[in-house]
């Protein structure tokens with residue numbers, strides 16, 4: 001039996017599909033109770049998964065994000081792991097980028113982590129344990145033409161991770177990030193085939209990654225296996241960003 005997260009109460013945002021769903025499922029396998037925060041319901045949650053609970057939540061909305069954490073704390077009395085994974089893209093060249101596309105990406109990808117972490121961290125500090133994991137991206141490190149909004153949000157998450165890690169380390173609360181590369185999900189489905197091939201050619205391991213492979217990295221950083229890691233940015237990118 002796998003028990004790396006036995007009895008742990010976890011919240012995973014954007015768990016309705018893709019990387020977030022893979023992380024949520026991995027945590028369930030490891031014995032956790034998992035709250036999946038998203039606008040649509042994940043299809044892996046059913047009567048057969050009593051330890052998986054969907055909370056309808058728009059993470060870009062302050063009241064909605066805070067209400068989700070309040071609900072978990074009221075029900076469980078604690079929150080051990082928060083994974084800020086929800087994210088969107090609204091790509092385009094800066095010259096033509098609409099303000100609403102800038103704001104939507106920053107709100108969903110970065111400000112959401114602020115809302116949720118602020119709501120969760122007090123109880124983690126009190127219990128003198130807890131883990132926050134932020135899902136950044138390789139382009140938050142390297143940059144990417146056509147993604148100024150997305151790259152800024154993901155670079156922002158890295159600064160947020162390291163700063164919060166320093167604030168809460170003395171109370172044994174760890175804050176880390178993962179920076180996935182090109183992972184096969186509905187987010188990357190929309191990339192034109194020709195551009196996808198170019199991206200694949202730039203990956204030293206020679207293939208795209210899977211959501212399962214990102215979930216493995218997430219499990220490491222959210223479990224006691226990484227008990228001496230904080231402020232880390234773990235690139236899960238097949239070598240793309242080195």
Ligand code: NAP
Pocket residue numbers: 013014015016017018019020037038039040041057058059060085086087088108109135136137138179180181182183184185186187188
């Ligand atoms: P995805 O398949 O498009 O899934 C995105 C998830 O985010 C969905 O569950 C979606 O749920 C949720 N979400 C979006 N807006 C939300 C909101 N306002 N409130 C709550 N949930 C919201 O994308 P993915 O590829 O799994 O990406 C997951 C994370 O990994 C993102 O942060 C992404 O930037 C990052 N990432 C992905 C790649 C990649 O190659 N795929 C690479 C690097 C980083 P609902 O629509 O149901 O709300």
